Structures are given as structure tokens and as C-alpha cells.
Amino acid sequence: MxxxxxxxxxxxxxxxxxxxxxxxxxxxxxxxxxxxxxxxxxxxxxxxxxxxxxxxxxxxxxxxxxxxxxxxxxxxxxxxxxxxxxxxxxxxxxxxxxxxxxxxxxxxxxxxxxxxTMTRKYVDAIAGTGCILLDTRKTIPGLRALEKYATRMGGATNHRMGLWDAAMIKDNHVAVAGGVAEAVKRARQAGVERIILEVDHLDQIEPGLAAGATHLLLDNMDAKMLREAVALVAGRVPTEASGGVTLETIRAKAESGVTFISVGRLTQSAxxxxxxxxxxxxx
CATH class of the missing domain: 3.90.1170.20 (Quinolinate phosphoribosyl transferase, N-terminal domain)
Structure with a gap:
């Protein structure tokens, strides 16, 4: 083929x-x-x-x-x-x-x-920043492999292919576990190697890292807050900006120093x- x-x-x-x-x-x-x-x-x-x-x-x-x-x-x-x-x-x-x-x-x-075609527009928008564009799991049921193939052709990098290849701890997981540190701790105790922690506030970063998160997803943060988050992380783990990303906002977010930016609309709305x-x- x-x-x-x-x-x-x-x-x-x-x-x-x-x-x-x-x-x-x-x-x-x-x-x-x-x-x-x-x-x-x-x-x-x-x-x-x-x-x-x-x-x-x-x-x-x-x-x-x-x-x-x-x-x-x-x-x-x-x-x-x-x-x-x-x-x-x-x-x-x-x-x-x-x-x-x-x-x-x-x-x-x-x-x-x-x-x-849409993916390439986003890739071009962050050219030269060093930031890597990621796709998401917002795909049509049954077509994920094809759609993620298409984002690769546009120049993006595939994020998780499913629920099996990394833990992604989001607000609902945190709420049930009783906090970011406890949620991350449970994932580590279960033997999960890749632990992506979604954080909405800067004060969640240190507890998450101390508990063993290997990747931070910085959710719905503007460029200023992203820069603050990146400074706090100080290169200890990869950082990912996610949420509210458009062609008009992606460049400023990429210039904040985050490792990755994930964009759901690549597969959801193209x-x-x-x-x-x-x-x-x-x-």
C-alpha cells in the first residue's frame, strides 16, 4: 500500500x-x-x-x-x-x-x-518555534487510525492512539482520587509508565511532578500563563498546551516555550x- x-x-x-x-x-x-x-x-x-x-x-x-x-x-x-x-x-x-x-x-x-490540509496550516503557523503539533482522540469512531495517518501527512505527531498507551489524568479523575498527587500516585502504583497529568492551575504543577507525572497537559491557559507554567516546570517533563487553540492563537502559545500543542479540531472539524x-x- x-x-x-x-x-x-x-x-x-x-x-x-x-x-x-x-x-x-x-x-x-x-x-x-x-x-x-x-x-x-x-x-x-x-x-x-x-x-x-x-x-x-x-x-x-x-x-x-x-x-x-x-x-x-x-x-x-x-x-x-x-x-x-x-x-x-x-x-x-x-x-x-x-x-x-x-x-x-x-x-x-x-x-x-x-x-x-488543515493540519499543515497549523504546522506552518508554529514553524520555527520548536513546538510540536499533536492530534487528539477526537476522531470519528472506527476511523482513528486513518485520521491520525492524515494528521501525520499534514506534519503533526500522533498523540495517544487510545486509552491503552498512556494514562491521561483529567479533572474528573482528580476529583474522584482526591487530588492530583493522589491520582498520579495511583497510576504509578498500577505500573503505568507514561502518566500525562492535566493541570488547570499553576499550583497543581509541583504536587503533580512530585508524585511522578511524566508529562503535563496545560489546559486552557493563555500565552502568559503558559510561560509561567513552563518556567515552573523548568524542563523536568514535556509540557503540552491544549484547549482553545486556533490558527489565530497557536503561534503565541507555541512561543511560550511549551513542548507540544494539541489541537482537537484537526480531526474533529476539518x-x-x-x-x-x-x-x-x-x-
């Missing part, structure tokens, strides 16, 4: 997505009734707007699932920034198969390229990229 998608069954995703479109009969009744079985198409997928590309190999997999002999030429690399009007992929194969797979392929590459697929009768 030419892409890395750990913990994701891509073949099962392709089958399930096509099955959703084909329904219990497994048929594309429009193509079957209108298009001759031996008809062949040539197709060009192109960008209608400037985009950062993500998902072309996945789109290609949809077409190959229905026509293993299809000829596909992917013209740009994943993560490439391209102007409007750029040809992304050329295809030649069975017309019925191409029409049946078209919407699934386009939906996927439009969604992933939309995420990558608009689909405008990508089209035009067919012509071909050999």
Missing part, C-alpha cells in the same frame, strides 16, 4: 465500506442496468483546491477490490502540497467497477486530505478537500 497504518485492518475497511454502499444485494443497480459489462473507462482524479494529499493508496485499493486488473498511476506522494488543478491519479479499467468504487474512494481521500474524479470512455 505504501502507507503505514498500524492497528488497522485496511482490507476489512475496504470490504465493509463497499458493502455499506452495495447493500444486502451486493449490487450497483445503476451501473449494472446502464453500463455494458465489457465497457472500459479512463479516469483522472484531481484537486479542485490547493490541498495536502492523503489517502490516495487507500482510494486505489477500493478500485482494485472490484477490478484487480485495473491500471492505476498515482501521480503525487502522500503529504505533498499541491495547487488547485493538480492531477492526483490516473485510472484505466472496467467501467462498472470504477463507477461502483468511485464514491467510497472519493469520500476517503477527500476526508483524509481535508485533515492533512472540512473535506474538494477532489473530483472524471471518467471518459477508454480502452
Amino acid at each position: 505504501g502507507i503505514l497504518l498500524p492497528q488497522f485492518d485496511l482490507e476489512a475497511f475496504i470490504r465493509a465500506t463497499l458493502a455499506e454502499d452495495l447493500g444486502p444485494s451486493g449490487r450497483d443497480v445503476t451501473s449494472e442496468s446502464v453500463i455494458p459489462a465489457d465497457a472500459r473507462f479512463a479516469g483522472t482524479m484531481d484537486s479542485r483546491d490547493p490541498i495536502v494529499v492523503a489517502g490516495l493508496p487507500i482510494a486505489a485499493a477500493f478500485f482494485r477490490q472490484l477490478d484487480p486488473a485495473i491500471e492505476i498511476d498515482i501521480l503525487v506522494g502522500e503529504g505533498a502540497s499541491v495547487p488547485a488543478g493538480t492531477d492526483l491519479m490516473h485510472l484505466k479499467g472496467k467501467a462498472r467497477a470504477m463507477l461502483t468504487a468511485e464514491r467510497s474512494a472519493l469520500n476517503t481521500v477527500q476526508h483524509l486530505s481535508g485533515i492533512a 472540512p473535506a478537500a474538494d477532489i473530483g474524479l472524471d471518467f471518459s470512455i477508454g480502452s
Whole structure:
């Protein structure tokens, strides 16, 4: 496939997505009734707007699932920034198969390229600060691996993939445990190695660090408060700004000296990229 998608069954995703479109009969009744079985198409997928590309190999997999002999030429690399009007992929194969797979392929590459395109804007906004952009778990159920792949193509770094790969102690955990120190202590006693502690106030930093937090998430702090927090931490653990981050505010937050900034809207709110697929009768 030419892409890395750990913990994701891509073949099962392709089958399930096509099955959703084909329904219990497994048929594309429009193509079957209108298009001759031996008809062949040539197709060009192109960008209608400037985009950062993500998902072309996945789109290609949809077409190959229905026509293993299809000829596909992917013209740009994943993560490439391209102007409007750029040809992304050329295809030649069975017309019925191409029409049946078209919407699934386009939906996927439009969604992933939309995420990558928004991500790149945030990455560019903090260029030169040394701060690293992170994504979050605010993903569509079932699509986390794909969406986090898209943020990587946009230049971000993946944060937690799920609830299993690090503890993230938030206000509700703290409230039940009786304080940040006790919450962190319990995570350490449970043998958790990565302990991310969310802090809302500066006076939570020292108790959290003393208890063994390995990463501080500085929640909904403005740039001034972030600078104060970074000074208090003094490099002992990585720091992460989170909450209320927009393209207008991210630069100032990054310049506060935090190690990371996490942005939920990368996967939660990115608009689909405008990508089209035009067919012509071909050999």
C-alpha cells in the first residue's frame, strides 16, 4: 500500500465500506442496468483546491477490490502540497467497477486530505518555534487510525492512539482520587509508565511532578500563563498546551516555550478537500 497504518485492518475497511454502499444485494443497480459489462473507462482524479494529499493508496485499493486488473498511476506522494488543478491519479479499467468504487474512494481521500490540509496550516503557523503539533482522540469512531495517518501527512505527531498507551489524568479523575498527587500516585502504583497529568492551575504543577507525572497537559491557559507554567516546570517533563487553540492563537502559545500543542479540531472539524474524479470512455 505504501502507507503505514498500524492497528488497522485496511482490507476489512475496504470490504465493509463497499458493502455499506452495495447493500444486502451486493449490487450497483445503476451501473449494472446502464453500463455494458465489457465497457472500459479512463479516469483522472484531481484537486479542485490547493490541498495536502492523503489517502490516495487507500482510494486505489477500493478500485482494485472490484477490478484487480485495473491500471492505476498515482501521480503525487502522500503529504505533498499541491495547487488547485493538480492531477492526483490516473485510472484505466472496467467501467462498472470504477463507477461502483468511485464514491467510497472519493469520500476517503477527500476526508483524509481535508485533515492533512488543515493540519499543515497549523504546522506552518508554529514553524520555527520548536513546538510540536499533536492530534487528539477526537476522531470519528472506527476511523482513528486513518485520521491520525492524515494528521501525520499534514506534519503533526500522533498523540495517544487510545486509552491503552498512556494514562491521561483529567479533572474528573482528580476529583474522584482526591487530588492530583493522589491520582498520579495511583497510576504509578498500577505500573503505568507514561502518566500525562492535566493541570488547570499553576499550583497543581509541583504536587503533580512530585508524585511522578511524566508529562503535563496545560489546559486552557493563555500565552502568559503558559510561560509561567513552563518556567515552573523548568524542563523536568514535556509540557503540552491544549484547549482553545486556533490558527489565530497557536503561534503565541507555541512561543511560550511549551513542548507540544494539541489541537482537537484537526480531526474533529476539518472540512473535506474538494477532489473530483472524471471518467471518459477508454480502452
